[in-house]
Amino acid sequence: MQSTLSDLSIGERGVIEVVTAARPLAVRLMELGLVEGTEVRIKRRAPLGDPLELELRGYSLSIRADEARCVRVRREP
Amino acid sequence: MTTNATPTVLFAGNPNAGKTTLFNLLTGARAKVGNYPGVTVDRREAKLKLDDGSHSTVVDLPGAYSLTARSAEERVAIEALLAAGSATPAAVVVVLDATTLGRGLYFATQVLEVGLPTVIALTMIDEAKKLGMVIDHAKLAASLGCAVVPVVATRGDGKDELVRAIRDAVTSVPARSPLRRFDAELEADITVVEDALVAATMGSRSDEAAKRRLRVLAQWALLSIGDDELTGVAAGVREAVERVRSDAKRANRDVDRELVTARYKRVDPLLRDVLGEKAGPVKRLSSRIDDVLVHPVWGLLVFVGVMFVVFQALFAWAEPLMGLIESGVDALSAFAKAELPEGAFTDLLVNGIIAGVGNVVVFVPQIAILFVFITLLEDSGYLARVAFVIDRIMAKVGLNGKAFVPMLSGFACAIPAVMATRTIESRRDRLLTMLVVPLMSCSARLPIYVLMTSVVFDPSDKVFGFLSTGALVLFAMYVTSVVAALGVAFVLGRTALKGPRPTLVIELPPYRMPRAINIGRATTSRVRRFLADAGTVILALTILLWALLNYPKDSVSEARFEQMRAVATADADEEARQAALAEIDAEQAGERLRNSAAGRAGRLFEPALEPLGFDWKIGVGLIGAFAAREVFVSTLGLVYDVSDATEEDQGLHAKLRAAKHRDGSRVFTPLTGVALMVFFVLACQCMSTLAVVRRESGSWKWPAFMFGYMTSLAYLVTLVVYQVGRAFGWGV
Numbered sequence: 147m148q149s150t151l152s153d154l155s156i157g158e159r160g161v162i163e164v165v166t167a168a169r170p171l172a173v174r175l176m177e178l179g180l181v182e183g184t185e186v187r188i189k190r191r192a193p194l195g196d197p198l199e200l201e202l203r204g205y206s207l208s209i210r211a212d213e214a215r216c217v218r219v220r221r222e223p
Numbered sequence: 224m225t226t227n228a229t230p231t232v233l234f235a236g237n238p239n240a241g242k243t244t245l246f247n248l249l250t251g252a253r254a255k256v257g258n259y260p261g262v263t264v265d266r267r268e269a270k271l272k273l274d275d276g277s278h279s280t281v282v283d284l285p286g287a288y289s290l291t292a293r294s295a296e297e298r299v300a301i302e303a304l305l306a307a308g309s310a311t312p313a314a315v316v317v318v319l320d321a322t323t324l325g326r327g328l329y330f331a332t333q334v335l336e337v338g339l340p341t342v343i344a345l346t347m348i349d350e351a352k353k354l355g356m357v358i359d360h361a362k363l364a365a366s367l368g369c370a371v372v373p374v375v376a377t378r379g380d381g382k383d384e385l386v387r388a389i390r391d392a393v394t395s396v397p398a399r400s401p402l403r404r405f406d407a408e409l410e411a412d413i414t415v416v417e418d419a420l421v422a423a424t425m426g427s428r429s430d431e432a433a434k435r436r437l438r439v440l441a442q443w444a445l446l447s448i449g450d451d452e453l454t455g456v457a458a459g460v461r462e463a464v465e466r467v468r469s470d471a472k473r474a475n476r477d478v479d480r481e482l483v484t485a486r487y488k489r490v491d492p493l494l495r496d497v498l499g500e501k502a503g504p505v506k507r508l509s510s511r512i513d514d515v516l517v518h519p520v521w522g523l524l525v526f527v528g529v530m531f532v533v534f535q536a537l538f539a540w541a542e543p544l545m546g547l548i549e550s551g552v553d554a555l556s557a558f559a560k561a562e563l564p565e566g567a568f569t570d571l572l573v574n575g576i577i578a579g580v581g582n583v584v585v586f587v588p589q590i591a592i593l594f595v596f597i598t599l600l601e602d603s604g605y606l607a608r609v610a611f612v613i614d615r616i617m618a619k620v621g622l623n624g625k626a627f628v629p630m631l632s633g634f635a636c637a638i639p640a641v642m643a644t645r646t647i648e649s650r651r652d653r654l655l656t657m658l659v660v661p662l663m664s665c666s667a668r669l670p671i672y673v674l675m676t677s678v679v680f681d682p683s684d685k686v687f688g689f690l691s692t693g694a695l696v697l698f699a700m701y702v703t704s705v706v707a708a709l710g711v712a713f714v715l716g717r718t719a720l721k722g723p724r725p726t727l728v729i730e731l732p733p734y735r736m737p738r739a740i741n742i743g744r745a746t747t748s749r750v751r752r753f754l755a756d757a758g759t760v761i762l763a764l765t766i767l768l769w770a771l772l773n774y775p776k777d778s779v780s781e782a783r784f785e786q787m788r789a790v791a792t793a794d795a796d797e798e799a800r801q802a803a804l805a806e807i808d809a810e811q812a813g814e815r816l817r818n819s820a821a822g823r824a825g826r827l828f829e830p831a832l833e834p835l836g837f838d839w840k841i842g843v844g845l846i847g848a849f850a851a852r853e854v855f856v857s858t859l860g861l862v863y864d865v866s867d868a869t870e871e872d873q874g875l876h877a878k879l880r881a882a883k884h885r886d887g888s889r890v891f892t893p894l895t896g897v898a899l900m901v902f903f904v905l906a907c908q909c910m911s912t913l914a915v916v917r918r919e920s921g922s923w924k925w926p927a928f929m930f931g932y933m934t935s936l937a938y939l940v941t942l943v944v945y946q947v948g949r950a951f952g953w954g955v
C-alpha cells in the first residue's frame with residue numbers, strides 16, 4: 147500500500163519516495179530537501195490539528211495536511 | 224570588472240541563517256535601506272572596510288532557499304548575482320547555518336556555479352557544537368573550491384578571518400570552483416534552454432564567465448517558468464522551457480525532479496564527508512520549548528497571552544507617548560498663533576502644516592512599538608509559530624497563517640500592516656491580505672468611536688445592569704472590523720482574487736535569544752519608512768484640506784464679521800468683550816466653512832448621506848476624514864463653531880447633542896452614532912494607505928479597487944444599519 151506523509155502518525159518516520167504535488171509547490175518542497183531518500187519524521191500537529199510539523203535534514207518544516215498528502219513516503223520501522 | 228568603482232560584495236543565504244546579524248557585525252550602523260527598483264524588497268547596503276584599508280559595498284540580498292524565482296520579488300537575488308558588465312559583483316558571501324548544512328549547501332552550490340569569487344560564512348557554529356556536530360570546514364572548502372570561514376555572528380567570533388577571506392576574494396582572482404555536469408539527458412535539456420536564452424539575448428556565450436551565467440540562468444528558467452508571475456521573459460524562452468518539459472513528460476521524465484534531486488545527490492555525500500561522527504540524536508532545547516509553546520492547550524494559552532501583550536502594548540503603552548506628542552503639537556501651535564501676526568499664512572502654518580505634521584508624528588510611538596514586537600517575535604523564532612498555530616483558522620477564509628501578524632498590526636495602523644505583508648511569498652495571498660488589512664480597526668478610528676459613544680450614550684447607560692453601553696458598542700466595533708476583514712477575504716478569495724488554494728510551507732526555526740541591536744535597527748528603519756510614506760501624503764492632504772475648508776472666502780460675510788468685531792471691541796467690560804470676540808471668531812469660522820469648497824461639497828452630498836442619517840455637517844467631517852480619520856473630530860468642531868475641538872470637549876459634546884435636522888429631530892441619536900461608527904469601521908478614509916498599497920502592489924489598480932469596495936461596503940452596511948434601526952425604532 148502506498149502511504150503519504152499525512153498517513154504517518156506523530157513520532158513516526160518515513161522515507162520520501164516522490165513529491166506528487168502540482169508544480170510550484172512541488173519545486174518548493176523538493177528544494178527544501180524533500181527529495182527521494184530523505185528521512186522525515188512527523189514531529190507534531192499544530193494545536194488546532196493542522197498544519198503538521200516535520201523534521202528533516204536537521205530542521206523543522208511546517209506544511210498543511212493537504213500538502214502532506216502530496217508527498218509519498220515509505221514507512222520506516 | 225571596473226577597478227575605479229567600489230567593489231560590490233553580495234550577502235546571500237537561507238532565511239534565518241544569520242545574514243542580518245553578520246551584516247550588522249561587519250558593517251556597523253551605517254546601513255542604507257531602500258528598495259530594489261521596481262519591486263518592494265528591502266535593499267540594505269553598507270560600506271565595509273577591508274583589512275587592507277580599501278572599501279567595498281556590501282549588499283544584503285533577500286533570504287532564499289534556492290535561486291528559483293517565480294516573481295519579480297524573488298528574482299532580485301539571481302539578478303544581482305548574474306549582473307554583468309560594471310555591475311558584476313566582486314565577490315559573494317554565502318551565509319550558511321551550520322546546523323542545517325544540507326539545505327544550505329543546496330543553495331550554496333547553485334551560487335557557486337555562477338563562478339564569482341565566493342566565501343562561505345558558516346554561522347551558528349556554537350549551536351552546531353552543542354548539537355555534537357563537528358564540521359570539517361577545510362574539507363568542505365577543498366570540495367567546493369572556495370574559502371569556508373566558521374563564525375558565531377552573535378559573538379563576533381571569526382569576524383577578522385571573514386574580512387580577510389572577503390579581501391582575498393575581492394582582490395585576487397581565485398580559480399573558479401569546478402563545474403560539475405549532470406547526466407546527458409538533463410544536460411541536453413539545459414542546452415536547449417540556453418540556446419533560447421542566447422537567441423532572446425538574455426544571455427551569451429561570449430566568454431567563460433558568460434557561459435557560467437547562461438547555465439545558471441537556464442536552470443533558473445527550467446525551475447521557475449510556467450505557473451509564474453514573471454514579466455519580461457522572452458516568448459522564445461517560455462516556449463523552449465514548455466517544450467523541454469512536455470518532451471520530458473512524454474519520455475516519463477520530470478525535469479524539475481531531476482534537477483533538484485541531482486543537486487541533492489551531490490550535496491548529500493559531501494555532507495556525510497564533512498560532518499564528523501554525530502553524537503546520537505540530541506533533543507534541542509528548542510524542541511523542548513515547543514513542547515510547551517505549541518502544546519494543544521498551553522500553546523493556545525501562550526498564543527492568546529502573547530497577542531494580548533502586543534495588543535495591550537499598542538494601546539496602553541503608546542498612549543502616554545501619544546498624549547505627550549499631542550500636547551507638544553498643541554503647545555507649538557499655540558506658540559505660533561501667539562507669536563505670529565494673524566492672517567492666512569499663520570493659519571496655514573498652524574492648521575495646515577503643524578497640524579499635518581502632528582497627525583503623522585502622533586503614530587510614531589505605536590508604530591515603533593509594533594515593529595519592536597514584530598522583530599522580537601521574528602528574531603526569537605516565535606513569529607513562525609504564530610503562523611503555525613493560527614493557520615487552521617486563517618485557512619477557513621482562504622488566507623494562510625502568515626496573514627495573521629499583518630492583520631493584528633492593522634489594529635495599530637494599516638500602513639505598517641500593509642508593509643508587513645511582505646513576508647507572504649505568494650503574490651495572490653499577499654494582495655488578498657493587503658486588501659483586507661485596512662478594514663481592521665486602526666487607532667485613528669478610536670477618537671471617533673470615543674467621541675460618538677460619549678455623545679450619544681449616557682455613561683450611566685447599562686446593558687444587563689452592569690455593562691456600560693458605550694464600552695459594549697466600542698467592543699462591537701472591533702468585532703465588526705475583524706468579521707468584515709475575514710468575510711471580505713473569504714469573498715474576494717473566491718471572486719476577484721480567485722487562485723490556486725493557498726498553501727503554507729514555513730520553516731520553524733529554533734528559538735534564539737533576540738538581540739537588541741537587530742531590533743533597534745529594524746525598528747528605526749521601519750519608522751523612517753513610515754515617516755517618508757505616510758508623512759508626505761498626510762502632510763500634503765492636511766494642507767489641501769485646510770485650503771478646502773477655508774476657501775473660497777465670501778467677502779460680504781467677512782465684512783459683516785469685521786463690523787461685528789468693531790462693535791464688540793467697543794464694549795467697556797473686559798470680560799464681556801473677550802467673550803463676545805471669541806463668539807464672533809467661532810461663528811466666523813463656521814460661516815467660512817459653510818462657504819468653503821468643503822462646505823459646499825458637504826451640502827452637495829447631503830441627499831446621498833440623508834438615508835444614512837447624516838446631515839451635510841457630518842458630510843464635511845467625512846471629507847476631512849479622508850486626509851486622516853482623526854481630522855473628523857476637529858472638522859466637526861469647525862462646522863459646529865467650537866474652537867479647538869477635542870474628543871473630550873464638553874463644548875463640542877453639547878453642540879452635537881443639540882444639533883437638529885431641518886425637521887427639528889435630533890441629529891446625533893444613538894442610532895446615528897452607531898451608524899457613523901460603522902461607516903468609519905468600513906470606509907477607506909486614508910490616502911496614505913492607498914499610496915502604500917499602490918507601492919506594494921505595483922499598480923493603481925488595487926488601491927482603486929480597495930477604495931471602491933470599502934466605500935461601497937461602508938455605504939451599504941451603514942444604510943442597512945440606519946434604516947433597519949429606524950424601522951424598529953432602535954435608538955432614535
Ligand SMILES: Nc1nc2c(ncn2[C@@H]2O[C@H](COP(=O)(O)OP(=O)(O)O)[C@@H](O)[C@H]2O)c(=O)[nH]1
Pocket residue numbers: 236237238239240241242243244245286346347348349350374375376377378602603735736737738
Ligand atoms: N547562536 C547563534 N545565533 C545566531 C548566530 N547568527 C545569528 N543568530 C541568531 O539567529 C537569528 C536569525 O538571525 P538573522 O541575522 O536575523 O538571520 P537572517 O534571517 O539570515 O537575516 C537571530 O535570532 C540571531 O540572533 C550565530 O552565529 N549563533
Ligand SMILES: [Mg+2]
Pocket residue numbers: 239242243244
Ligand atoms: Mg534578516
